[in-house]
Amino acid sequence: MIRISQLASSVQPSATLAAGAKARELKAKGIKVFDFSLGEPDFDTPKHICDAAEKAARTGQTHYTPAAGTAELRKAIAKWYGRFHGLECGPENVIVSNGAKHSIHNVLAATVGPGDEVVIPTPYWVSYSDLVMMTGAKAVLVTTAMETGFKMTPAQLSAALTPRTRLLMLNSPCNPTGTVYSRAELEALVDVMAPTEAAILSDEIYEQLTFGTAKPTCVATLRPALKDRVITVSGASKSYAMTGWRIGWAVAPAPLVKAMDNIQSQETSCPSSVSQAAMVTALESPESDQCVADMRAAFAVRRDLVCGLLSKIPGVQFPVPEGAFYAFFRVADHFGKTFGDKKVTDSMTFCTALLEQAHVNLVPGSAFGAEGFVRMSFATNKETIEGGLAKLKDWLASGVK
Missing domain, CATH: 3.90.1150.10 (Aspartate Aminotransferase, domain 1)
Known part of the structure; x- marks a missing residue:
């Protein structure tokens, strides 16, 4: 056996x-x-995105791409962040992966290991703790309450930090609670992280799905001095109804993108070429x-x-x-x-x-x-x-x- x-x-x-x-x-x-x-x-998935995929398949865009994604898609993602969030970044700050879950795995694999700690407010998406555990790092769970909208407070975050903390994982809008932190609330959390050397992984996969007066906030835009310590993860699955296309990405400092590129090149070679072509249209078309x-x-x-x-x-x-x-x-x-x-x-x-x-x-x-x-x-x-x-x-x- x-x-x-x-x-x-x-x-x-x-x-x-x-x-x-x-x-x-x-x-x-x-x-x-x-x-x-x-x-x-x-x-x-919207028809114009499917049409772009069909065109890509019929015109020979069916081969390996660079491990980090095509130049066209990385450029389109960087441009979208500038348009939607006002975040200044370039293609060198973007890596495309096989879904946002794969992006999170790559971030963790490139930043933490045995002996390190990763702070996660609960409730959290089911895969976070197991993905942390797979690196040998420890997930430090911070319990939030329904009465406070399942939001972690700056005091709770401060109490959870130790010299071994390497990463804070945030998710807003949140799965499973639907919680959306305000910009001021996120600023307060980021300010707690400022004196440390730890990084922030911000999972923003639901960023285009907010209701009423709630607005999404890109954590990387909050404090310019901390921009090089924030990794933003998102993808195609939720906002564009493209779950099966398996396209996600991370926006991060160029050295970290390179490290994730090295890891991904050994894991999966590259994301789907046809899905990447469709994603360019999803990001750039007014129809989207x-x-x-x-x-x-x-x-x-x-x-x-x-x-x-x-x-x-x-x-x-x-x-x-x-x-x-x-x-x-x-x-x-x-x-x-x-x-x-x-x-x-x-x-x-x-x-x-x-x-x-x-x-x-x-x-x-x-x-x-x-x-x-x-x-x-x-x-x-x-x-x-x-x-x-x-x-x-x-x-x-x-x-x-």
Whole structure:
């Protein structure tokens, strides 16, 4: 028998992908499932982007590209940051990878290792802690509260820093909570980092999906003196409905980009050539701005629908999400109850029983470092939202202490 490595044994499978797989198993049996598990826009990639990919494939853009991405795409990304965020950067500050998750892995692989510490506010996206662990570094988790909108305070950050801190990971808009830090709140956190030598990894993948008065902030624009200590990660998946195209990027100081380039050249050779050509069009075409605006407006309507329905369910508490497309709500009041023949004791048993009995699929908060909560993606249609939350309400009412 082949021996499995310690690394492979210690890495946990993605909870969101595992939840999606369970839903597909039930669907394959002909069962209608209200699936709110995956963080994926339910919109198709806009036609003009697909047309650009087809043109690229038909005109021979099907070969290896430079490991860090094509010159055209790196230039387009740098130009977009100047237009959207006012961030001055050049192609030498950009590396394109196989999705934002791959970009985060490359950043961590190039900046931290055994003995180092990475500060992460919780709740956090499921992959952060495992990606840190894979480098040999330690994830230092900072617990935030629903009552404060799941935002880490400067005092909490200061208390978490040690001489071993090499990196702070931020995510705004946040998966799983939908939290959006204000510019002033981010400035206060960045100022705590100023006296240290640690860097900041800012995951801004949901930057174009904010609602109401909430606005995205590019952390790299906050303090010019700290610009060379900030790494910005984003990608195509969320704002452009391009999850399967696997295009992400990091914007960082040129020496770090070179280090990530070296790592990536050994890992994957390069991102997809056809996807890169399509991404240039996504960033440069005026049509894209309208497509993003339309999708953002649709998510805002769904956000309001979800919040309205959740507010009518007893024993459920939540902050109103200001970005992304998730509702993160507290269900701990229902722990200790029995539903059917299943006693619910935590968020995992809650979600398992809910899926098996009511066929509603949510992701347990424990996967995000926040026991007592569950995550719901509202990247789905009105009928599914209304039907699924009606099922959830009825199922919760059936619980017996």
